Structures are given as C-alpha cells and as structure tokens.
Amino acid sequence: GESVGLHLPTLSVQEGDNSIINCAYSNSASDYFIWYKQESGKGPQFIIDIRSNMDKRQGQRVTVLLNKTVKHLSLQIAATQPGDSAVYFCAENNNNNDMRFGAGTRLTVKP
C-alpha cells in the first residue's frame, strides 16, 4: 500500500481565500518531502519542498508545514487564484531514495 495519503480528495475554495491541503505519511524515516501541482494531462510540477529537520518553509504564496510528531504535512496557498486549480500531491523520500506519492487532492477555485 501507499505510505503517503491525503485527508481530502477534493477541495473547493473561493477566489481570494486561503487553501489548506493536508497529507499524512507513515514512514517516520522519511527525510524529505515535496508538494507537486499537476494540471490535466501534464506532468507534475514542483511547488515547494521541506526537509525533515524543518517544520515550516515558505515560498511565494505557499507555505509547507511539517509535523513529525503526527506525521502530517500541509500545503497552504494564500489568496488562491483560478490558476491554482489543479491536483496537488505530496511526496516523501524514503530511505531507499525512491519518491512515493499520495493519491492527490483536487483543488477547485470558484470565481
């Protein structure tokens, strides 16, 4: 089975609101995590990453939070825009250096 999963398969937000996408992982030895965005029919694109020795990292309009105690990862998108509509995946780097992905959350931004 997959070691990385998501709490919600779909999320719908109003344009301008903040979005929070959650992810649970099971491998406590995972040392590196990435969030990807995938638009329909395309390959995933990197959004932001975080190492296991950090609990927060910020990018442009995005923030990733890592809670190792409960093995939880979240992606926060500020001022969500229509162009943010996509499927978002979290991925974890296992100790074999293989990247494992969760099922994804589809984010829909309503105008």
Next chain:
Amino acid sequence: DGGITQSPKYLFRKEGQNVTLSCEQNLNHDAMYWYRQDPGQGLRLIYYSQIVNDFQKGDIAEGYSVSREKKESFPLTVTSAQKNPTAFYLCASRTTGGVGELFFGEGSRLTVL
C-alpha cells in the same frame, strides 16, 4: 533547453503486444523513475534507477521491464504480462543524494484496445 522528454505522447496497443515508452533527459541526472497514474489516482512507482546499469523495482513492477544502459535514457517496456496497462505513464529524473525535486516529463498515455 534542459529537460526530460517522453515519447510517444499517445500510444495505442492491441492486447498481447509489448510496447516501449521512451524517456530521455539532458539534465545530467543520475536517478530516473517511472510512475503509473490511473484516472483520479495518485502516482505509483514502477521502477527506478539511481545509476547506469542498475535499477530497482517499485510497488507495481510486475508486467513491466526497464533498462538503463545510458545515463540519459530509461525506457520502459509494458509487456503482455501487464493485465491492465491502460494508464498515463510519467518519467522523472533528479540528482542523487535523496534530496531534490523530481523533474517530470509530459507523460505518455497508453491505451490498450
């Protein structure tokens, strides 16, 4: 421009036929990966390779084969032993060391008729 290229983008195959999907990168990455994605699903790891002439099975390797004769190339063969091969296949690469994003190709959509 540096990047990762998959071909063909669309492929149709009859049952019982083998098909090979191409993946080429000019990013000088050591590690390459193949994932399968079914509609509304996440990415499942088929095979990965961290160095030339070496590769490891992922979670769903049965019915697939790979080779890594060159650093730049990591072709995936979908064999007739794969019972449900219709899917979207994604190739990715990255530097070794366990840290660093995966760079993805645009994918190959395989349909078995």
